[in-house]
Amino acid sequence: MMGTKTRNLEILHHLLDQDLYPVIMEGGIIKMPDELKPSPTNQGMETVDGYSTRRSKARSRERSPRWEGPSDRSWSTSSTTPVVCSDIRSIYERDLMQIELAYPESRQWLFDDHMWLLTKSQLTEDGSDPASFLIGITFTLPVSVKAWGFWEGVTPIGPRHTNYGDGSICAFNPADRSWKGGESLVPLLDMYSLWAFRHLHLMKFGYWPGRQHCDTRYERFIEVQDFELCGCGSNTKYIECCKASDQNADLLHEAISFNLRSNNGFRQIPLIVKQFVTDFQKPPPKTILLS
Numbered sequence: 107m108m109g110t111k112t113r114n115l116e117i118l119h120h121l122l123d124q125d126l127y128p129v130i131m132e133g134g135i136i137k138m139p140d141e142l143k144p145s146p147t148n149q150g151m152e153t154v155d156g157y158s159t160r161r162s163k164a165r166s167r168e169r170s171p172r173w174e175g176p177s178d179r180s181w182s183t184s185s186t187t188p189v190v191c192s193d194i195r196s197i198y199e200r201d202l203m204q205i206e207l208a209y210p211e212s213r214q215w216l217f218d219d220h221m222w223l224l225t226k227s228q229l230t231e232d233g234s235d236p237a238s239f240l241i242g243i244t245f246t247l248p249v250s251v252k253a254w255g256f257w258e259g260v261t262p263i264g265p266r267h268t269n270y271g272d273g274s275i276c277a278f279n280p281a282d283r284s285w286k287g288g289e290s291l292v293p294l295l296d297m298y299s300l301w302a303f304r305h306l307h308l309m310k311f312g313y314w315p316g317r318q319h320c321d322t323r324y325e326r327f328i329e330v331q332d333f334e335l336c337g338c339g340s341n342t343k344y345i346e347c348c349k350a351s352d353q354n355a356d357l358l359h360e361a362i363s364f365n366l367r368s369n370n371g372f373r374q375i376p377l378i379v380k381q382f383v384t385d386f387q388k389p390p391p392k393t394i395l396l397s
């Protein structure tokens with residue numbers, strides 16, 4: 107008989123593939139909304155289809171971040187309303203209380219012009235596969251944010267949907283403006299939790315659930331599995347969407363330009379980041395957030 111945990115993962119997989127956002131509970135537990143919980147008399151996946159007309163009381167978003175994909179550059183965003191740096195710092199100082207409520211095991215290292223935050227997400231209700239995140243935020247304009255994810259110990263979470271170069275998290279497409287510098291970090295932490303949850307799903311089932319975006323055709327071809335949603339960002343399976351045209355394209359040419367742009371597809375978490383999440387002695391310098 108299928109275990110509850112496996113079944114919950116499967117239901118969440120279907121939710122995400124339908125571009126629906128699950129509920130993120132305190133401690134970064136990814137859950138299906140209560141109404142969708144399978145009951146003994148209602149085991150069918152059809153309950154998932156009813157979700158779009160329902161709202162959950164728990165912390166959730168209207169929709170998932172539309173895109174996830176690595177890029178060869180770090181991103182930074184500036185708020186549309188002009189804010190001075192001291193304001194950004196005070197915004198995030200106040201935000202720490204919200205973070206404490208949403209992610210109780212968090213720790214922070216606050217400096218004049220940036221901060222480091224360490225959070226833990228349980229991901230599943232039994233908490234058997236927790237993830238931790240190290241997030242750096244600058245208080246200078248434009249606000250720059252970088253984060254790295256780790257499984258228990260300091261095993262990096264990735265490489266899917268991480269940035270080339272420093273292996274930082276790519277949880278959504280900045281162009282989609284799912285989150286902007288100056289906004290509360292809790293929704294951003296929720297997106298990181300969901301990103302790690304998708305990795306958990308990928309490890310257990312060999313399948314990345316939900317929409318995703320790959321910057322180049324070559325990257326799509328080497329990363330996306332046939333039955334995952336296509337890396338062009340559509341909600342169609344890759345095999346039914348872009349796979350045929352990818353196979354017919356000049357992939358050698360694409361591979362060369364991809365390698366030129368992406369540091370040969372190389373991803374390596376900076377040593378100073380790994381060291382810090384091991385011993386918490388010396389926070390990485392702010393410059394690492396700007397490169």
Ligand SMILES: [Zn+2]
Nearest residue numbers: 336338347348
């Ligand atoms: Zn496609």
